[in-house]
Amino acid sequence: MDALVTTDWLANELGASDLRVVDATYVDAATGRDPAAEYERGHIAGAVFMNLGELRDTDTDLPMMLPSAEKFASRMQSLGLGDGSRIVLYDDSPWHTSARAWWMLRTFGAHDVAILDGGLAKWKAEGRELATGKEQLRHRHFTVWSDRKGVRDLDQMKDVVASGNAQVLDARSAARFTGEEADPRPATHAGHMPGAKNLPYGGIFNEDGTYKTGDDLRRAFEDAGIDLDQPIVTTCGSGITASTLAFGLHLLGKDAALYDGSWSEWGADRTTKKVTGA
Structure with a gap:
């Protein structure tokens, strides 16, 4: 299974015994949206809801x-996600x-994991069927395992800088x-880490919400001043959109690390250096 799968591919695979589909929608509560309620009103058949706000x-x-x-x-x-599952x-x-x-x-520790290109919006735009309510879940064994080689903490980021x-x-x-715009979190400085490059996460997506691929994706990173042959750590405000850049780099065969605390930690820490301007 490729890391990025199409709606056609998923539609053909639905019902396979080893396939697990997961709705991983998360939005800030300030938006007024309730992803769990939205899931019950309409989701891809068989999908379970992963509540990232609690995870x-x-x-x-x-x-x-990370928990x-x-x-x-x-x-x-x-959620019924276990060892041997193909997860989309x-x-x-x-x-x-x-x-x-x-x-x-x-x-x-789960490695056979993919993302549906274009997400639920593309699935709905193509007129594909949705299920309502909650799915019946059967517990499956998921081995406790953690590999933090791709995770960076505050001390490691101080060393990187x-x-x-x-x-x-x-x-x-x-x-x-x-730093032109103030950080929305209280007591958090504006700006960025010394030496950091900026690629707003929307820059790796097409207008229809699908991921850029190939040369277009590569160009997005290179235009941001990134050398794809050198180590990369992604960061953002809270570790969420940094994950989109990490996934984009994965599509290019590059495994980046991710600073989990991101700016909500660095920007609020009085011992860290902050820079404003381009």
Whole structure:
């Protein structure tokens, strides 16, 4: 299974015994949307709802830090996602949050994971059928496992900035990156990490919400000043849209690391250096 699958491919695979489809839509509560309720009103047949807002470390004030491996495995089992499953993720979020679910699943040991290109919007635009209500779930075994080689913490990022041993790529908007726009989080400085490059996450998508691929995708990263042959760490505001850049790099055969605390940690920490301007 490719990392990026089409609506035609998924429609043909629905019902396969090893296939699990997951709605990974997440939006900020301030939008007034309720992704869980939206899921019940209409989802791809057989899909389960992964609540990313709850699938996090609740022992920290940071918004979207990875949960423990044990918590993650328990939630996956309760969703019927287990060892040997082929997992296809989709979302209906402006932040393309299925990429965050993809990154988490890979971090916790699931490798046969794909994203539906264009998400639920494309599926609906093509007039494909939706199911309503909740799906009946059967627990499946999900092995507790964590591989954090692709995760960076605050101390590691301080070393990256000091040494320049990896490129830092920020997925936030240009105005947030330069500091022209104030950070929405209280007591969080504006700006970016010293030496960071900026590629707003929307830059790796086509107008219809599908991912750019091939030369178009490669050009998006290179135009942002990224050398694809050198190590890369992605970051954003809370670790969500950084995942879209990590997935885009994966499509190009490049496995980037991700700074999980992102700007909500770096920008609020008094010991870190911040830069404003382009």
